[in-house]
Amino acid sequence: MGNSVDSMLSPFMENHTPAHGLPAVAYTGENFWKAECETVLAQNWVCAGFAHELAEPGDSVPTTIAGKPVLLIKNQRGEIAAFHNVCRHRCLTLVDEPKNVGKLIRCPYHAWAYDLDGTLRASPHFGGTDKHEPEGFDRTKNSLVPIRVHVWHDWVFVNLDGNAEPFEEYAAPLIKRLDGIDFDKVQPIGILDFGEIATNWKFIMENFIEPYHVQFVHSSTTDQPLTDHYTIVDGRCLGSAVDLKEEVGTGGSLAVSSRYLTLFPNFIVGRYFPDQLGVYLNIPLGPDRMIQKRALYTTEGQVLSNEEIEGLKSLWWDVHKEDHEMVERLQLGRASPVAESGGVLSPHWENSVRAFQELIAGSVTGQKREMKT
Secondary structure, eight states: OHHHHHHHHHHHHSOOSSOBOOOTHHHHOHHHHHHHHHTHHHHSOEEEEEGGGOOSTTEEEEEEETTEEEEEEEOTTSOEEEEESBOTTTOOBSOOSSEEOTTEEEOTTTOOEEETTOOEEEOTTTTSTTOOSOTTOOGGGSSOOEEEEEEETTEEEEETTSOSOOHHHHTHHHHHHTTTOOGGGOEEEEEEEEEEESSOHHHHHHHHHOOTTHHHHSTTTOOOOGGGEEEEEETTEEEEEEOOSOOOOTTTOOOSOEEEEEETTTEEEEEETTTEEEEEEEEEEETTEEEEEEEEEESSOOOOOHHHHHHHHHHHHHHHHHHHHHHHHHHHHTTSGGGGGOOBOOTTTSHHHHHHHHHHHHHHHTOOOOOOO
């Protein structure tokens, strides 16, 4: 697979002025998607969920990371753990919807049961009637398989292969750029669940980190002139920003200074001065589909009315739908032979996109590139 992916990316690696984007196959090809699952999505810290949706012991959220079923769960000690979401008996997915499982994760097929730490507690009649542990069966070797997990504020990250560097080192550029936020005052106020989007996950990431489209796509929902924007390329933290002279605040306007930041590969956080934060959960499902949720937060301990919260949710829903139309049309465009060369990227407004794409290419080919700043 590695050689075929190298061949797919050879035109991208060439020097062009202006630079070309990733070829169409990077957004449509099954082999490329499989390579991403084995590298980009398995070797890095991937955002998998929101901690506030796992509030009580037994709360569980199933998800899919790199094409694999994953289970997030809160244990009796109040810690969030992650496991491969399959029973050790016949490998059935254990939990198929968010719910509180109580004190045991019970397989619906043959009633094998695991505690909230993943330890196998019951394998009823496995060796015959009333013989629950047949000769040669070691219960301790048949517990759920854990996945490395890190909870950073309200955001749950997993590292499937277990080999990524410590999260604080991995995310250092992003952490530094969020300096000044008192995270003890950051409170979730709502969730937008957009469900499935018919696009490759990379288009969502690329759309977020380039400001070039804002005044054209969001002319009815934002007031942030293109000239006031700039891009951010800082290692694994890529994005853009806009600085305005006047901060309007939470009153339903996007005419505020903003930071549009990402952490490679799939984490997105938007900081809207002086008092808003938005974090996106982007879960790739295949080469041409993904799911997305957005959590809305206040950052200064404000107490908003239900009407104010609903106004914010309505505003952000509209903004996202404007973006979703574009990324779904980007996906459709990749069916054209014109897209085989990857299009061209603005050296001024889309250098962050190129840096993201270089991280993708470096991961799937195993040729780690020096991260730009």
